[in-house]
Amino acid sequence: MVNSIFLQLLTGLQLGALYVLISLGLALIFGTLGVVNFAHGAMFMVAAYLGVVISQAEWGGWGVAIVLVPIILFALGLLMERGLIRFFYARPHTDQILVTFGLAIVLQETFKWYFGANNLPFATPDWGSGIMRLHDYLPFLEGFVAYPKWRLILTAVSLITVAGLFALLQFTTFGLVVRAGMRDSEMLRLLGVNISRRFAIVFALGVGIAGIAGVFGGPVTQVDPGIGMVFLVPSFLVVVIGGMGSLPGAVLASFLIGLAISFTATIPALANIIVYLIAIIILLFRPRGLMGQKGVME
Amino acid sequence: MSSANSAFYKKDLLPVATFAVVLLTMPFWFKFIGGYSGLDTKIVIWIIFAIGFGILLGYMGFLSFGHAAFFGTSAYFTGLMLLHFSANILPAMVVGIISGIIMAFIIGFLTLKRTGIYFSILTLAFGEMLHSMVLSTLQDYTGGDNGLTGLPTPMLFGLKMQGDNVFYLTVIVAIVMYYIARRIIRSPFGLMLKAIKSNQVRLEYTGVNVARYKLLGFVISAVYASVAGSLMIVYEPYVASEFLSWHLSGHIVIMTVLGGVGTLFGPMLGAAFMLYFENVLSVTMGEQWLLILGAVFMLTVIFLPGGFVEGGSKIKKKLMGGDE
Numbered sequence: 001m002v003n004s005i006f007l008q009l010l011t012g013l014q015l016g017a018l019y020v021l022i023s024l025g026l027a028l029i030f031g032t033l034g035v036v037n038f039a040h041g042a043m044f045m046v047a048a049y050l051g052v053v054i055s056q057a058e059w060g061g062w063g064v065a066i067v068l069v070p071i072i073l074f075a076l077g078l079l080m081e082r083g084l085i086r087f088f089y090a091r092p093h094t095d096q097i098l099v100t101f102g103l104a105i106v107l108q109e110t111f112k113w114y115f116g117a118n119n120l121p122f123a124t125p126d127w128g129s130g131i132m133r134l135h136d137y138l139p140f141l142e143g144f145v146a147y148p149k150w151r152l153i154l155t156a157v158s159l160i161t162v163a164g165l166f167a168l169l170q171f172t173t174f175g176l177v178v179r180a181g182m183r184d185s186e187m188l189r190l191l192g193v194n195i196s197r198r199f200a201i202v203f204a205l206g207v208g209i210a211g212i213a214g215v216f217g218g219p220v221t222q223v224d225p226g227i228g229m230v231f232l233v234p235s236f237l238v239v240v241i242g243g244m245g246s247l248p249g250a251v252l253a254s255f256l257i258g259l260a261i262s263f264t265a266t267i268p269a270l271a272n273i274i275v276y277l278i279a280i281i282i283l284l285f286r287p288r289g290l291m292g293q294k295g296v297m298e
Numbered sequence: 299m300s301s302a303n304s305a306f307y308k309k310d311l312l313p314v315a316t317f318a319v320v321l322l323t324m325p326f327w328f329k330f331i332g333g334y335s336g337l338d339t340k341i342v343i344w345i346i347f348a349i350g351f352g353i354l355l356g357y358m359g360f361l362s363f364g365h366a367a368f369f370g371t372s373a374y375f376t377g378l379m380l381l382h383f384s385a386n387i388l389p390a391m392v393v394g395i396i397s398g399i400i401m402a403f404i405i406g407f408l409t410l411k412r413t414g415i416y417f418s419i420l421t422l423a424f425g426e427m428l429h430s431m432v433l434s435t436l437q438d439y440t441g442g443d444n445g446l447t448g449l450p451t452p453m454l455f456g457l458k459m460q461g462d463n464v465f466y467l468t469v470i471v472a473i474v475m476y477y478i479a480r481r482i483i484r485s486p487f488g489l490m491l492k493a494i495k496s497n498q499v500r501l502e503y504t505g506v507n508v509a510r511y512k513l514l515g516f517v518i519s520a521v522y523a524s525v526a527g528s529l530m531i532v533y534e535p536y537v538a539s540e541f542l543s544w545h546l547s548g549h550i551v552i553m554t555v556l557g558g559v560g561t562l563f564g565p566m567l568g569a570a571f572m573l574y575f576e577n578v579l580s581v582t583m584g585e586q587w588l589l590i591l592g593a594v595f596m597l598t599v600i601f602l603p604g605g606f607v608e609g610g611s612k613i614k615k616k617l618m619g620g621d622e
Contacts, residue, residue: 036415039622084600087600091603092419092611093413093415094359094413094414094418095354095603097415097418098551098555098595099358099363099596099599099600100590101363102593102595102597102599103592105548106589106590106592106594106596107591108592109585109586109588109592110589112585113585113589114587149410156322229544232420232422233423233426233544236419236420236422236423237423239419240416240419240420240423244415244416257345268434272430272431272433273427273430273433273435276423276424279420279423280408281413284408285367287411287412
């Protein structure tokens with residue numbers, strides 16, 4: 001009994017950790033720039049493919065992939081913001097959604113063309129493969145309890161990323177300016193702060209986090225051209241449940257739906273729709289989301 | 299009939315008659331541009347879908363990413379009725395379309411509460427919810443991944459609904475629905491939809507119950523989607539689970555935007571263009587067609603937000619020698 005509850009809890013946290021990694025960038029970009037990036041799932045997909053290619057390349061390897069993929073995605077985000085998104089700040093929200101949706105299709109189809117539609121195997125590195133014997137460390141567990149090592153690493157990476165992002169926003173001057181920009185970007189501009197450059201960095205940061213998600217999450221998900229869209233929907237729901245524009249909300253909502261999926265896993269009919277049911281309940285009884293601020297995007 | 303009313307009448311007569319003639323003569327000219335019989339029916343079905351989507355996106359300004367929900371719900375219920383009740387399309391289509399409308403009320407109620415961004419995200423999510431329900435939760439009734447198969451040949455009072463019969467049925471429905479759409483757009487209600495698009499908050503301050511108009515506008519566009527979904531099953535008696543997926547929702551978005559939002563003609567043009575080129579180009583270049591489509595779509599959004607219609611009027615202006 002203790003074992004099964006513990007394992008479900010762990011699976012829920014691990015699932016939540018993956019959702020956090022994917023939706024954090026989405027929430028960050030939406031919260032600061034007000035842009036709903038329909039190509040965010042595609043960014044995750046690109047990162048997962050890059051992870052496969054670099055980790056298996058002769059010149060590469062897993063260590064290189066971990067460092068390089070988020071950096072490439074960061075650069076990609078910078079390129080995307082400077083080359084495309086910034087021209088859309090002044091245009092209607094529907095145009096922003098349409099153009100990022102178009103980009104998502106282009107990326108998805110390009111990768112399908114180059115790599116084919118099938119799932120690419122994404123092997124974990126030697127140091128992250130196999131299982132961890134949890135009963136050696138946790139005395140309250142009965143008998144033999146093991147868990148895949150990579151999933152634990154993924155959870156840890158996710159928590160570190162969250163901590164890092166919050167530290168950046170809370171304790172640095174850059175973060176202070178960004179947070180002020182989230183509150184009232186017009187005022188900040190009047191004060192003579194160049195926020196558009198910082199916003200470009202924020203956008204790239206959001207995409208870079210999708211890079212971390214792709215390289216660490218890829219081995220536990222599929223790596224195929226459609227994977228971005230598969231994860232885009234739950235990440236949208238995370239942002240809605242947590243509260244549009246709230247980063248702590250996104251983290252909380254990710255773990256909430258991770259746990260909800262894990263604890264309903266024995267009833268597949270329910271597990272498939274539990275995320276939507278939670279979203280409906282939130283919409284009916286707390287439309288601004290768990291931690292959404294009053295007046296933001298209402 | 300008052301004189302104002304007959305003026306309305308004249309306004310509609312020419313466009314609707316042109317529309318009717320173009321569609322009704324399609325079997326005669328369509329083959330000369332490489333079309334085949336069957337594709338014409340499909341194009342007309344998508345034109346109906348696009349008219350309704352154009353009302354929602356072009357006039358009310360709401361971008362739905364979940365219109366497959368209504369197309370698909372209607373398609374499934376039409377299919378279920380044909381399978382379990384009667385091969386007569388009349389009860390099947392009525393039940394199918396009503397089911398789509400009920401779904402629109404539910405989803406509209408949940409998604410229209412807040413801003414347009416919310417709406418786009420949530421319609422996508424609820425559309426995908428229905429898709430995943432059909433694939434897993436309800437698979438005993440829906441056939442899961444395989445879809446609904448083994449449907450009887452649809453009948454209309456002893457008439458087999460195949461080939462030309464389906465085509466002319468579809469065309470008649472399309473003409474009626476196009477006329478209704480024109481009337482809606484020009485009615486006071488249509489004006490309300492345009493007001494919602496230009497400034498929802500201000501409209502609210504004038505004492506208008508905006509939520510009710512939004513829901514009604516949304517449901518009207520879902521009626522068009524439901525009619526199209528139902529006709530699709532009459533055209534081809536097989537319900538694919540794909541009918542509920544975001545691919546289909548994305549398709550209708552792309553068509554409408556390519557053709558030109560804010561007009562009735564644009565979305566119809568977009569639908570015809572896309573289905574035609576999908577069938578012509580996918581033969582020669584296969585899956586890469588979607589890559590081209592995505593790129594063309596992006597370029598349109600960036601440089602020509604008004605789609606083909608805006609492009610056409612720009613060219614016209616240039617040829618006329620800049621009258622403004």
